[in-house]
Amino acid sequence: MxxxxxxxxxxxxxxxxxxxxxxxxxxxxxxxxxxxxxxxxxxxxxxxxxxxxxxxxxxxxxxxxxxxxxxLPPEPLPMVLVMALPRPNMLKRTLQNITAMGVKDLYLIHSAKVEKSYWQSPVLQTESIQQCLLEGLEQAKDTVMPNWSLIPRFRPFVEDQLPDILKDKVGLLAHPYLSKRCPIDIQQPCVLALGPEGGWNEFEVSKWHEAGMESVHLGDRILKVETVVPVLLSRLYPA
Amino acid sequence: MxxxxxxxxxxxxxxxxxxxxxxxxxxxxxxxxxxxxxxxxxxxxxxxxxxxxxxxxxxxxxxxxxxxxxxLPPEPLPMVLVMALPRPNMLKRTLQNITAMGVKDLYLIHSAKVEKSYWQSPVLQTESIQQCLLEGLEQAKDTVMPNWSLIPRFRPFVEDQLPDILKDKVGLLAHPYLSKRCPIDIQQPCVLALGPEGGWNEFEVSKWHEAGMESVHLGDRILKVETVVPVLLSRLYPA
CATH class of the missing domain: 2.40.240.20 (Hypothetical PUA domain-like; domain 1)
Structure with missing residues (x-):
């Protein structure tokens, strides 16, 4: 604190x-x-x-x-993070870290490789999430609570909500295959979509692409979600 | 795995x-x-x-x-990481993450704000550290075990060992005060020194500077060690 x-x-x-x-x-x-x-x-x-x-x-x-x-509190990151719901034992830490790094718009979304049971976790109760976000703010000396939403259905989000969210932003899909190297220090707002362990499936990738997102990769190393988040945010928007 | x-x-x-x-x-x-x-x-x-x-x-x-x-295994990071010994409950995860990201030369060093008791932790036994490093390799599909040393005395390391280690490398001291912004994508080998929670004390900072290290900061936000490590490595050497 x-x-x-x-x-x-x-x-x-x-x-x-x-x-x-x-x-x-x-x-x-x-x-x-x-x-x-x-x-x-x-x-x-x-x-x-x-x-x-x-x-x-x-x-x-x-x-x-x-x-x-x-x-004033520290600058927020000019981005929207859409993240496949992490496994419950990683969620608290991930929420804290995301908040500490300055994310202000967060969507936790379903994906084929997210186990359905994750959506039943008590960590997803509003008070529990708010508490994690608060701890992230307290860590980083920030004051501004992030906005967050739970998205238990993938397709309506990507088809109906994403186009508006993506307006005037770069759309980046973290996906290791057939993709270009993730850009560095991008200087413009983005929507970043981060998959579950095991990645997005083909259908999901095609839906992201249809919506205007571009696949980017982070090299050969497979990293845990808790590591990938700071790695990605830090290279897109180095403080 | x-x-x-x-x-x-x-x-x-x-x-x-x-x-x-x-x-x-x-x-x-x-x-x-x-x-x-x-x-x-x-x-x-x-x-x-x-x-x-x-x-x-x-x-x-x-x-x-x-x-x-x-x-061949993925490329290593061309750097030496000198890190104040983290608290034991963070050490395992930190060692795994460091290894997964490709650090091959690691020194865990004492600092005034490292509690002496941390050096007695069973996590510091050779087999325990090797196990964490192995799990980091398994995570990242790497094969090359990092070299590591425990440095329970700060001063002899910085005065006697550091000059050789620093030869032909950039020396970066993560230190938030009176410092320049940490560089991005540096394209050359470095020694990175990362302090304990609460930071290096004045004496330590002066010893690092005497040895040729330059202070760099990461902005206003205070991040946990487990977050700072991927943030720093990712911005110095984006994959």
Missing amino acids: NIILLDSKNTLGDGLYGLTLRQQTHISKVIKAQQGDVLRVGILNGKIGEGVYESPSEDRAGYIHSLNLSS | NIILLDSKNTLGDGLYGLTLRQQTHISKVIKAQQGDVLRVGILNGKIGEGVYESPSEDRAGYIHSLNLSS
């Missing part, structure tokens, strides 16, 4: 913001802040800066006051 | 290679190969290609025969 993200839902009035249990625990146990210490804070979906810490007392929780919010 | 790596230690003569228990389990349970199937194999530190699978019988283990080794 590299920033305390204050939610206007938790305002106490007069510029005071109550701390959540997670934040209070982090401040007490990890930062070991004392009453009156100045901490790095941000307003959820707003600016970042500093605030003064008021430690909890017997009759009330800890809070932050006297905010000085001088900076 | 995207390739079955055969070790000349396990040769049975006549071009036959015995399978380890891990390999046999993967072939039986995941690939579900049948007797006579052709599998993707490689010789540890050698070429890659195909081999024929002979399933186990009552009196002997499974093995591979009739090897056809036609390809």
Whole structure:
């Protein structure tokens, strides 16, 4: 937690913001802040800066006051990530990393090689996903929650929704076969579609291509999803 | 396991290679190969290609025969990675990812912000590290085991060993303060030094600089070690 993200839902009035249990625990146990210490804070979906810490007392929780919010959050990545739903044990970490790197538009989509059972995972509950995204923001000192959607049906998305999403953007399909080398430092918005372990199947590839996406590859090495995501984002938009 | 790596230690003569228990389990349970199937194999530190699978019988283990080794393993990264020892619960994954991405020279080094207890972790036993590296090779269809060293003392390494290692290479110190933007697609060998959570301290930075390393940063976002490694390698040497 590299920033305390204050939610206007938790305002106490007069510029005071109550701390959540997670934040209070982090401040007490990890930062070991004392009453009156100045901490790095941000307003959820707003600016970042500093605030003064008021430690909890017997009759009330800890809070932050006297905010000085001088900076904008870090730049978002100008891209839409469409990702085959990863296996549940990879999902949390992947969501955190995607968010920490600055993705603001995320679609988790079905694909032939995504096991149907993945869609039943409790990790996909709204609160669970929001929590992962929040942790990604806290990691990267960002404040802006990503937009995300679950897309359990591949075809209607690619046929009906994708054309609008793709407007004025480059469409890149991560697909190792019969493809060109993935471009570097592209300087323009993109839609990036990332397949499941085992890749997109032929039908899916043809649908992506019909919609205007171009296949790109990352060389001979097969990498895990958790590695491919930072590899791709970093080469498309090096910070 | 995207390739079955055969070790000349396990040769049975006549071009036959015995399978380890891990390999046999993967072939039986995941690939579900049948007797006579052709599998993707490689010789540890050698070429890659195909081999024929002979399933186990009552009196002997499974093995591979009739090897056809036609390809070289993927290109290594032309770099030396010097990394502050990560916390043990991140180490395995980090070692696997580093290896999968093609690092062949790795130093795990002490730093003021590395907890001393990390050096006692069982993950640092030779067999455990070798196992992580092997899994990285199996992931990326590579065959060439990285060289690695543990450096529990910072100063003698930077003063005495680093100058030789750095010869004819660019020296890059990942350090967010007072530094230039990390270069992209550098096309020349480098030594990359990556700090612990919390970064190198001032003394360490000055020692790296004295040795000829230059500080580079990755922008405003603070990323976890497991994310920074693929981000850095991918932007320095995009595949």
